[in-house]
Amino acid sequence: xxxxxxxxxxxxxxxxxxxxxxxxxxxxxxxxxxxxxxxxxxxxxxxxxxxxxxxxxxxxxxxxxxxxxxxxxxxxxxxxxxxxxxxxxxxxxxxxxxxxxxxxxxxxxxxxxxxxxxxxxxxxxxxxxxxxxxxxxxxxxxxxxxxxxxxxxxxxxxxxxxxxxxxxxxxxxxxxxxxxxxxxxxxxxxxxxxxxxxxxxxxxxxxxxxxxxxxxxxxxxxxxxxxxxxxxxxxxxxxxxxxxxxxxxxxxxxxxxxxxxxxxxxxxxxxxxxxxxxxxxxxxxxxxxxxxxxxxxxx
Amino acid sequence: xxxxxxxxxxxxxxxxxxxxxxxxxxxxxxxxxxxxxxxxxxxxxxxxxxxxxxxxxxxxxxxxxxxxxxxxxxxxxxxxxxxxxxxxxxxxxxxxxxxxxxxxxxxxxxxxxxxxxxxxxxxxxxxxxxxxxxxxxxxxxxxxxxxxxxxxxxxxxxxxxxxxxxxxxxxxxxxxxxxxxxxxxxxxxxxxxxxxxxxxxxxxxxxxxxxxxxxxxxxxxxxxxxxxxxxxxxxxxxxxxxxxxxxxxxxxxxxxxxxxxxxxxxxxxxxxxxxxxxxxxxxxxxxxxxxxxxxxxxxxxxxxxxxxxxxxxxxxxxxxxxxxxxxxxxxxxxxxxxxxxxxxxxxxxxxxxxxxxxxxxxxxxx
Numbered sequence: 020x021x022x023x024x025x026x027x028x029x030x031x032x033x034x035x036x037x038x039x040x041x042x043x044x045x046x047x048x049x050x051x052x053x054x055x056x057x058x059x060x061x062x063x064x065x066x067x068x069x070x071x072x073x074x075x076x077x078x079x080x081x082x083x084x085x086x087x088x089x090x091x092x093x094x095x096x097x098x099x100x101x102x103x104x105x106x107x108x109x110x111x112x113x114x115x116x117x118x119x120x121x122x123x124x125x126x127x128x129x130x131x132x133x134x135x136x137x138x139x140x141x142x143x144x145x146x147x148x149x150x151x152x153x154x155x156x157x158x159x160x161x162x163x164x165x166x167x168x169x170x171x172x173x174x175x176x177x178x179x180x181x182x183x184x185x186x187x188x189x190x191x192x193x194x195x196x197x198x199x200x201x202x203x204x205x206x207x208x209x210x211x212x213x214x215x216x217x218x219x220x221x222x223x224x225x226x227x228x229x230x231x232x233x234x235x236x237x238x239x240x241x242x243x244x245x246x247x248x249x250x251x252x253x254x255x256x257x258x259x260x261x262x263x264x265x266x267x268x269x270x271x272x273x274x275x276x277x278x279x280x281x282x283x284x285x286x287x288x289x290x291x292x293x294x295x296x297x298x299x300x301x302x303x304x305x306x307x308x309x310x311x312x313x314x315x316x317x318x
Numbered sequence: 319x320x321x322x323x324x325x326x327x328x329x330x331x332x333x334x335x336x337x338x339x340x341x342x343x344x345x346x347x348x349x350x351x352x353x354x355x356x357x358x359x360x361x362x363x364x365x366x367x368x369x370x371x372x373x374x375x376x377x378x379x380x381x382x383x384x385x386x387x388x389x390x391x392x393x394x395x396x397x398x399x400x401x402x403x404x405x406x407x408x409x410x411x412x413x414x415x416x417x418x419x420x421x422x423x424x425x426x427x428x429x430x431x432x433x434x435x436x437x438x439x440x441x442x443x444x445x446x447x448x449x450x451x452x453x454x455x456x457x458x459x460x461x462x463x464x465x466x467x468x469x470x471x472x473x474x475x476x477x478x479x480x481x482x483x484x485x486x487x488x489x490x491x492x493x494x495x496x497x498x499x500x501x502x503x504x505x506x507x508x509x510x511x512x513x514x515x516x517x518x519x520x521x522x523x524x525x526x527x528x529x530x531x532x533x534x535x536x537x538x539x540x541x542x543x544x545x546x547x548x549x550x551x552x553x554x555x556x557x558x559x560x561x562x563x564x565x566x567x568x569x570x571x572x573x574x575x576x577x578x579x580x581x582x583x584x585x586x587x588x589x590x591x592x593x594x595x596x597x598x599x600x601x602x603x604x605x606x607x608x609x610x611x612x613x614x615x616x617x618x619x620x621x622x623x624x625x626x627x628x629x630x631x632x633x634x635x636x637x638x639x640x641x642x643x644x645x646x647x648x649x650x651x652x653x654x655x656x657x658x659x660x661x662x663x664x665x666x667x668x669x670x671x672x673x674x675x676x677x678x679x680x681x682x683x684x
Contacts, residue, residue: 207404210371213391214398215418215469225417229408 061287065279073287086263089178093264094246097182097189102239104186105193110223112194113201123198130191138255141184145169145256170256177262181253185246193238200234201227240303244296265292320382320395320472320505321347322368327377329363329529337363339529340377345473348503350496354516355526356552361509362477364526368507369475370394381472397471399479403458405450411437411461412446418469436464439498456487463495467502474504480515492518513553517541525549542667547676550602550669556633556644558669559608561601565594574601578638579618581663590679591670599679602669605633605646609662616660622653634659 064070077083108126112119129137144151152166161167169180208230212222228235250266259271269292272285322345329337338360345351353361366372368379370391378387386394397418405414412433419429437443440460450458459479466474479495480488496519499506510516516523517537525533525540525548533545544550550558563574563581572588572595574581581601583591591599613619623642626633632647636659645661653659670679 205402205404207400207402208406210391211398211400211404211406211465212417213371214369214396215465216392216421218390218392221421226406230406232408 057286058290060283061290064283073283076284077287077291082260082263082268085174086265086268089174089262090247090249090264090266092178093182093185093249094243096178097185097246097249098239098242100182101186101190101193101242102235105190105197105238108190108194109197109201112198126191126194128191129188130195132188134188134251135255137184137188138252141187141252142170142256145180147171174262177257181249181256181262184252184256185249188252189242189245193242196238196241197231197234200231200238203234204230236303236306240299240306243299243303247292247296247299265295321345321380322473322505322507323380324364324368325378325380327364327367327379328375329360329367329372330375336529338367341531343524343531343534345505345507347505350499350506350508350519350521352508352510352516352520352523353526354510354513354520354523354552355532357511358528359526360529361511361526363529365398365475365477365507365509368473369396369398395472396475397466397469397473398475398477399459399462399466401478401481403450403455403462403482405458405461405465407450409449410446411442411448411450411453411464414450414461415446415465415468417465432468433464436467439467439501440464440494456483456491459483459491463498467498470502471504474499474502474506476506476508478509478511481510481512488515495519514555517553525552543678544602544669545678547600547602547671550671554604556605556646558602558604559643559645560671561603561641562673563599563601565591565597565599567595574599576601576618578620581617581665584665587665587668594679598673600671600673600676602671603663604667604669605644607664607667608643608645609664610645610647610651611660611662613660615662617662619658619660622655622657622659624655625653636661 061073062069062071064072112123112126132140143149146152147166147168147170149169151169152161155161155167156163170177172180204227209222209226212226217225248266250264250270253262253264253267254270259267259275265288269285269288272281272288274285276282276285322343324341324343327341327343328339331337341364343351353364355361363372367374370386370389370393374387378385380386381394381396405411406417409417415433415436416429419432424432433446434443437446440463442457442460442464445453445457445461450461453461459482462479466476476495480491483491492515508516508519520537522534522536523540524531525545527548533540533549535543535545540549540553544553544558547560551560561576563576566573566575570588571585572583572591574583618638620636620638620643623635623637626635627649630649632649632651632653634645634647634651634653636643636645647653671677672679
């Protein structure tokens with residue numbers, strides 16, 4: 020027995036596993052176990068019997084499809100708009116004009132605010148008697164009697180409002196990622212572009228953006244994942260179930276409904292959302308080539 | 319092919335800091351000019367102003383007879399080799415070289431022909447399909463060179479292109495670059511801080527210090543007729559030895575006095591110093607102009623500090639008070655540390671500099 024423990028072969032093969040064992044145990048206990056529990060729980064009813072009822076309820080509920088559509092709408096439009104705005108801002112700040120440091124600092128403030136605070140700021144802002152209307156009145160754009168009912172719009176108008184508020188908070192975050200990428204670029208590579216016949220636009224298109232591709236993919240996927248998870252701002256401004264999105268539904272069923280039956284449905288929701296986010300993550304890994312590229316790079 | 323003219327060219331970085339100050343330079347057609355100076359002297363800034371990558375504060379840049387001071391880089395007909403290669407990592411070697419030609423909308427066959435031609439010129443025809451990350455530093459620099467050659471520019475700019483290569487490769491590339499220049503005859507401006515690189519490649523050298531031009535001349539000019547103490551000390555390895563001397567006159571001949579020795583000058587040399595009677599000057603003697611001699615012919619004697627064998631010759635450092643004087647001796651010369659050596663000057667190759675201004679004392683005796 021001792022002979023085996025002290026043999027070189029054993030040490031070389033076993034020691035690495037022993038060293039990562041604590042992490043594996045940690046993952047099994049605090050990650051794998053809850054995930055399995057949650058997944059299993061989504062197939063059980065209040066009496067712990069196996070059932071597909073939770074999923075059937077969700078797939079029959081028209082609100083689910085509305086939530087799915089709204090989430091997709093927000094993901095596509097908010098991520099696109101935020102990316103374009105963030106990329107433009109990053110390009111501007113990267114020029115390093117006088118005061119760009121202060122500009123960067125101010126632009127970063129919304130990023131530091133928690134979603135609840137953002138929701139509070141803008142729900143009080145967009146309210147009919149909110150500060151935005153007062154401000155517009157003060158500037159002389161609107162009459163005192165003609166306040167704009169920002170929050171009274173239909174589904175699409177509401178979503179546009181949410182996208183704007185979300186962008187207000189998230190654009191700085193994306194901008195920082197892109198800016199960091201830009202500042203890591205080799206300045207000479209761009210200069211060579213100018214020397215060899217490039218205009219500003221050609222250099223941006225043929226050199227800067229291709230070189231920035233890894234950063235751009237990272238920024239986009241991180242944003243897509245967190246756009247799928249948007250809910251708190253919506254609840255802060257519209258309350259539950261007025262503008263349904265996936266995660267808002269999950270919170271509604273788990274937290275607000277106070278019934279075991281709805282709690283199970285909430286768990287099924289969380290499984291569905293996990294699947295969507297995982298799909299996004301897998302696409303990310305495929306696109307960036309993180310799966311097999313490293314081996315090729317070093318070859 | 320064209321001439322390049324810099325007129326009163328200046329670059330100001332901030333209120334008090336000038337990068338480059340009032341440079342006037344005329345580069346002839348087909349000439350190979352080297353901008354040489356220590357780091358921070360403004361040589362790279364000058365090159366960047368020629369390229370259009372740095373804005374000009376005052377003065378102008380003329381290529382051919384066209385004023386390009388305000389033109390963007392792409393409208394200047396220049397190409398450039400960068401210090402860190404700056405090849406584009408997301409393009410193959412072929413695409414790197416073809417980039418400028420494609421932007422010019424050149425014919426596909428034409429592009430193909432040019433790319434292969436320049437790739438052969440820099441000896442990388444087999445690497446065209448590779449990506450830069452699969453190449454060594456030296457190969458990447460060859461790609462950068464091919465890319466710059468492909469556009470057949472009026473002016474060929476190089477910003478310390480060899481400084482990232484290892485010592486052996488650097489010397490090989492030096493020779494190749496010079497051969498390529500003789501083949502293409504492109505007017506070239508080459509920036510370096512390495513004086514031996516400058517000496518071996520340049521038609522003319524522009525020596526810069528603190529943003530200003532100190533001397534413009536052929537390698538022989540700057541070596542044998544250094545304009546001031548800075549140039550004499552910067553050019554040549556080991557650098558010129560300097561001695562503070564006092565000038566005296568005796569029977570119409572000039573004698574230079576040093577605490578350790580005195581040096582009698584002949585009539586002609588004395589004439590150069592006619593205005594320096596009883597004044598101080600700086601004597602410059604290159605290591606090879608201090609020669610070993612017999613005791614009775616010696617001007618001064620001193621002890622050996624160390625010897626540095628170089629194979630073909632030997633550098634001997636001797637100590638004169640606190641000053642270290644370096645001389646070049648034949649490789650067979652024996653010189654043990656502490657040994658007393660008897661030395662003399664080759665009088666006809668001495669340099670005289672004004673003690674206050676540090677500038678060379680010229681024939682007309684300024």
